[in-house]
């Protein structure tokens with residue numbers, strides 16, 4: 247039997263739903279146990295999590311009448327000591343830490359902060375820079391984080407080191423590429439027990455594109471399984487990077503930290519001294535602060551910026567007085583000026599979130615630069631889904647929240663969407679399923695919204711009989727069957743790195759997922775790279791999960807879009823109680839439509855609560871029903887077993903029932919729970935394991 251394949255995976259914000267969506271994330275992401283909730287809770291209070299957000303809003307100093315106030319991301323802590331040291335450009339070093347996920351970037355960043363006395367010991371906690379609650383709970387870095395450190399090197403000179411810690415997961419690679427553009431060098435951290443993985447390669451390519459000096463660091467040498475010599479050879483053979491002066495380190499035990507700092511000073515070039523040129527500063531990140539408006543993080547490329555200056559954002563043309571200028575060390579510390587080569591932030595009572603976009607160039611009004619900097623290539627969303635507020639009145643709040651979140655997440659795209667079943671919402675584009683899940687969770691936590699996410703889908707291209715091309719980022723945008731000529735789907739080049747023992751099993755999986763074999767090469771004696779061309783829709787569902795289970799967690803993968811290809815794809819509609827449920831529709835390959843339909847209706851039968859009447863569920867291609875099930879009518883009520891019982895117990899039962907219904911969306915006469923939107927994901931898993 248072929249495995250079920252579908253263009254649409256589905257998500258819902260329930261706990262199990264999130265977990266499944268996470269499991270289906272498209273690249274390596276091993277979850278670690280939850281960290282101590284210390285900073286999470288503290289920062290929720292400080293920055294206004296769900297409950298304190300409103301309080302902050304009332305206290306907001308900036309008048310943003312037309313906009314909803316929202317808490318700033320937790321990592322931007324206020325205050326801080328006056329540790330910022332002014333040094334000439336030749337003693338500034340800007341560098342990033344890049345690595346495959348979990349190879350120890352954030353732990354190494356912690357050690358650098360400790361060694362340079364940037365963070366006091368009593369304040370220190372694991373993964374210090376991952377200040378966002380979500381990052382701490384999941385143990386992964388989601389956002390780039392910056393920290394300026396003062397370091398007195400062995401040559402007796404004081405240096406200003408600007409560190410940018412980056413995420414490792416492929417869904418957040420846009421953060422990495424922006425970070426690298428602000429640096430002259432990077433530390434390439436490789437786990438000495440695991441070696442080169444898929445994101446190690448991807449990040450090295452990004453660093454090379456940006457012409458960065460790369461310092462290889464072999465981390466986790468304390469582990470019994472560490473084999474630094476083998477990993478060095480691997481880096482040299484696979485990446486072609488000279489490892490004769492690679493640094494042996496254990497971020498956990500603080501080994502090799504001084505050597506790393508010395509290497510940063512010695513090997514990474516200083517920024518070019520362009521202080522005398524007109525100001526050009528590139529915005530690489532920004533966020534919304536309830537008190538100060540938009541806070542912009544930038545790297546000064548040319549010239550000098552002083553507090554109180556009138557600046558102009560070259561792309562939007564907006565002008566603002568700089569009210570606050572500072573650096574993150576990693577707490578915000580105000581400074582009088584920043585010059586070429588330095589990284590910092592500014593506040594200017596910017597009320598409109600659209601005024602200061604990532605990639606824009608800041609210049610001075612009195613002495614403007616002739617040309618803006620090239621900025622960044624736009625992030626291209628891979629996965630789309632509809633986000634709808636459960637309470638229709640929250641639509642304007644959702645719009646404001648998305649605008650503000652977009653400020654802090656430049657890869658997020660959205661446009662309004664109206665659905666007959668779900669009402670008013672937004673069609674949002676993400677870099678992958680993990681990204682989608684994080685955005686949904688941030689919207690719910692940071693902006694106090696309750697949302698429903700519809701089935702995620704990739705972007706198809708359809709040609710109608712008149713020859714017109716339609717971009718289909720939602721199955722409902724497909725032209726009617728009688729006017730449809732063809733459908734094309736996006737393909738990716740998928741590279742898998744795996745120990746050679748699992749090659750057979752992984753090849754089988756790739757074939758089940760419509761993958762076309764391209765190449766296989768031995769990286770070393772024991773490890774292999776496999777290359778496939780595969781439909782993106784197959785990769786973004788649960789492929790990574792299946793890959794991990796077949797390789798016992800040892801394989802890693804990376805993919806890049808290669809183009810579109812016409813395939814025999816069909817629209818699979820779902821009818822519940824004779825009503826078409828648009829958000830459950832999916833575009834699937836014809837060969838798999840029967841299996842997907844059958845498994846989907848079976849799953850929906852399990853998930854949709856029984857009603858007072860019989861509910862038929864059908865999956866159909868056009869008018870042809872490919873699978874059907876029915877939910878028998880409800881016979882018992884929740885109070886039945888409580889006959890003669892205490893009134894408070896009955897109330898409790900009714901309350902429980904009401905709570906269960908709260909997050910359901912009414913579709914016709916049947917309530918469809920959010921879990922139902924996850925159904926297609928679990929179908930892939932179920933059918934794959936049947937195949938196994």
Ligand SMILES: Nc1nc2c(ncn2[C@@H]2O[C@H](COP(=O)(O)OP(=O)(O)OP(=O)(O)O)[C@@H](O)[C@H]2O)c(=O)[nH]1
Pocket residue numbers: 278345346347348349350351352353354373385386387388412413414415465466467468469495496497498499
């Ligand atoms: N034994 C050992 N464990 C380490 C070392 N460095 C990091 N770790 C552990 O490896 C895990 C991942 O570390 P992180 O620093 O969060 O890894 P990361 O690369 O920042 O992860 P992402 O930001 O999610 O990409 C944590 O459990 C660390 O405690 C080390 O030198 N030795």
